[in-house]
Amino acid sequence: MSQHIAIYARVSSKKQDTRSQQADLDQWILAFAKDHPIKWYKDKFTGKTMDRPGWKRLEADMTAGKVSKVVVWRMDRLGRTASGLTALFEDFQRLGVGFESLKDKVDLSTAAGRLLANVLASVSAYENEVRSERVLAGQHAARAAGKTWGGSEKGRRLTVTDEQIATVRRMQTDGESKAAMARATGLSRPTVYSILAAK
Structure with a gap:
């Protein structure tokens, strides 16, 4: 069965586009994969869930053995929860699918790369939680001070x-x-x- 490299790009809402990610991904394709079959998968969906249309298509192709490697602009484009990302890395290993994150320089084929991937997944989840807590704290403080939005x-x-x-x-x-x-x-x-x- 012929395999392709999956390029996955995601933004959080329909008002955004993936152009900022696509420029770097296009450069990577030209430099490292111009002779390989490429298939793009895109989502305009929150990273808090893995239940996204584009990702589901990519997941199905991986399970069917059609994908040799998944490439993303940055790891948090895959998702924002540590548990979701860790499970995903295990799926890559189990299915024999390579993975590359351009900004994070992660390579799951090595023990050090797998360790780094899991550390970065935890950091990403932590930053997301802190951001949410900061927003809520600011809103509570503003309300307590009698401020309105x-x-x-x-x-x-x-x-x-x-x-x-x-x-x-x-x-x-x-x-x-x-x-x-x-x-x-x-x-x-x-x-x-x-x-x-x-x-």
Whole structure:
């Protein structure tokens, strides 16, 4: 049976696109896989579940023995839970499917690579949990102070920290939505737009 290399790209919502990931993935194909059959699988779906249409098609092809290797832009494009990623790495090993994450430099064919993959999976899950906790804590604090959502008083200048700016830009690189950036940083969407426009 002929096999192909599976290129998987994911963003979290329908308002986003995979272009930022696709440029690096296209370069990888040209450099390392231009003579191999390639098949793209894409999702616009949250990483908190593995039940995604594009991923399900890829999973079926792996089980059928049609996939020799899975390549992603970054490991968290596969998913955001440590348990989900760890189980997935075990599936790759069991099915004899190679795996490469361009940004994480992970190679599951070595013991060190498998260890690194599991560490990165745990870190990704931890960052996601911390981000969620920070958003909830900020909302509770704002409510306790009597603040409401929906923008700031007209003419008032907002103070934006370097950490908030870094978070917004990192999330943009990750393909997150503007609404998600606003929630994660406690900033309004107009402020998020102004930060991105100032790049």
